[in-house]
Amino acid sequence: MSRKPCCVGEGLKKGAWTIEEDKKLISYLHEHGEGGWRDIPQKAGLKRCGKSCRLRWANYLKPDIKRGEFSYEEEQIIIMLHASRGNKWSVIARHLPKRTDNEIKNYWNTNLRKRLIDQGNDPLTHKPLASTPEPATPKTSDLQDDSNPSNLDEQYSHSGSMSPESLPLSSNSCNILEISNSDETPRNYGSFNSKKLSSTSELLNKVATRAASMGNIISASMEGTLIPSTTLSPPCLNDGLSETSHFQMDEFDIDMNFDFNNSEHDFSEFLEQFSNNAAEEADNIIGYDQDLLFSDVSSTRVDEDGMTNIPGWSNYLLDDSEFSYDTNQD
DNA sequence: AAGTCGTTCAACCGCTTTGTC
DNA sequence: AGACAAAGCGGTTGAACGACT
Numbered sequence: 001m002s003r004k005p006c007c008v009g010e011g012l013k014k015g016a017w018t019i020e021e022d023k024k025l026i027s028y029l030h031e032h033g034e035g036g037w038r039d040i041p042q043k044a045g046l047k048r049c050g051k052s053c054r055l056r057w058a059n060y061l062k063p064d065i066k067r068g069e070f071s072y073e074e075e076q077i078i079i080m081l082h083a084s085r086g087n088k089w090s091v092i093a094r095h096l097p098k099r100t101d102n103e104i105k106n107y108w109n110t111n112l113r114k115r116l117i118d119q120g121n122d123p124l125t126h127k128p129l130a131s132t133p134e135p136a137t138p139k140t141s142d143l144q145d146d147s148n149p150s151n152l153d154e155q156y157s158h159s160g161s162m163s164p165e166s167l168p169l170s171s172n173s174c175n176i177l178e179i180s181n182s183d184e185t186p187r188n189y190g191s192f193n194s195k196k197l198s199s200t201s202e203l204l205n206k207v208a209t210r211a212a213s214m215g216n217i218i219s220a221s222m223e224g225t226l227i228p229s230t231t232l233s234p235p236c237l238n239d240g241l242s243e244t245s246h247f248q249m250d251e252f253d254i255d256m257n258f259d260f261n262n263s264e265h266d267f268s269e270f271l272e273q274f275s276n277n278a279a280e281e282a283d284n285i286i287g288y289d290q291d292l293l294f295s296d297v298s299s300t301r302v303d304e305d306g307m308t309n310i311p312g313w314s315n316y317l318l319d320d321s322e323f324s325y326d327t328n329q330d
Numbered sequence: 331a332a333g334t335c336g337t338t339c340a341a342c343c344g345c346t347t348t349g350t351c
Numbered sequence: 352a353g354a355c356a357a358a359g360c361g362g363t364t365g366a367a368c369g370a371c372t
Binding site: 038051087088089090102 | 356357358359360361362365366367
């Protein structure tokens with residue numbers, strides 16, 4: 001009845017991969033391309049199961065993987081998407097070019113999750129811990145159709161959905177991700193004096209509300225679950241993501257373009273537009289010198305020049321002059 | 331120097347989804 | 352439609368490492 005495990009005994013090796021094994025796998029994939037993972041170990045001379053080979057390649061060896069520290073912008077995207085989508089690591093990874101879902105998941109568990117906790121927020125719901133006496137009730141976005149119960153509500157019920165006001169940036173407890181006060185990228189994530197924050201919190205709440213809404217829109221649209229609603233004016237987003245979509249969210253006066261056809265790379269630009277929109281409005285709020293969370297999003301676009309910035313793991317790959325990755329295979 | 335503890339992250343496990351015949 | 356294989360996905364594990372005592 002139960003399916004036979006794909007990686008059972010038979011002298012298959014487990015654990016950390018050696019450089020020799022990596023080279024064998026790379027060499028084979030370079031020559032034959034991806035696919036047919038079940039046969040790859042034998043053909044490549046590896047005592048590994050196919051699944052292990054696939055994971056090793058996808059999470060570590062694949063040339064177009066960016067490794068190393070996450071940027072502030074990447075963190076913001078992860079937090080925002082996690083707030084709206086929960087532990088959908090693969091969905092989040094689609095918004096972070098060259099990052100793997102595994103790496104994002106690890107980074108969340110080892111860094112961002114703890115940071116939220118330190119700030120007094122529930123990493124699951126993104127709501128302040130002290131003010132969540134009862135289990136978080138799934139909150140249906142305004143964009144979702146109640147007549148379609150199969151989509152997001154169910155996911156949200158166990159994946160940490162949130163309402164816009166519950167974004168980590170906008171907690172009522174005034175624990176917010178740091179706002180830089182200069183042109184530097186923020187580094188610390190401390191708490192703010194609550195008295196100084198009345199207007200700031202208001203602004204952040206607005207931005208966070210927009211971020212959450214836009215995150216929902218984007219995520220829903222990418223999954224094809226976006227329901228046409230009055231909050232979006234036509235042409236709407238659920239038209240197959242085949243062309244540049246024009247946002248006009250009446251609720252927030254957002255009016256911008258976003259090319260879903262190239263969403264991985266344009267998402268940051270989208271956020272930048274989004275940020276600029278917020279910044280304009282921020283200027284109207286008691287002279288707040290805003291340099292908000294998305295202020296540097298424009299640099300989110302990762303380097304396009306290959307692997308020159310990839311530390312560590314790739315060195316020996318690059319040293320292997322015989323290995324050159326064919327991007328057409330991707 | 332040695333032991334303990336905490337953190338990180340690559341790798342694994344098992345389940346689900348998707349594609350093919 | 353059903354069976355099967357491949358791939359995708361998210362949770363968990365454990366080795367390696369650094370910090371601390």
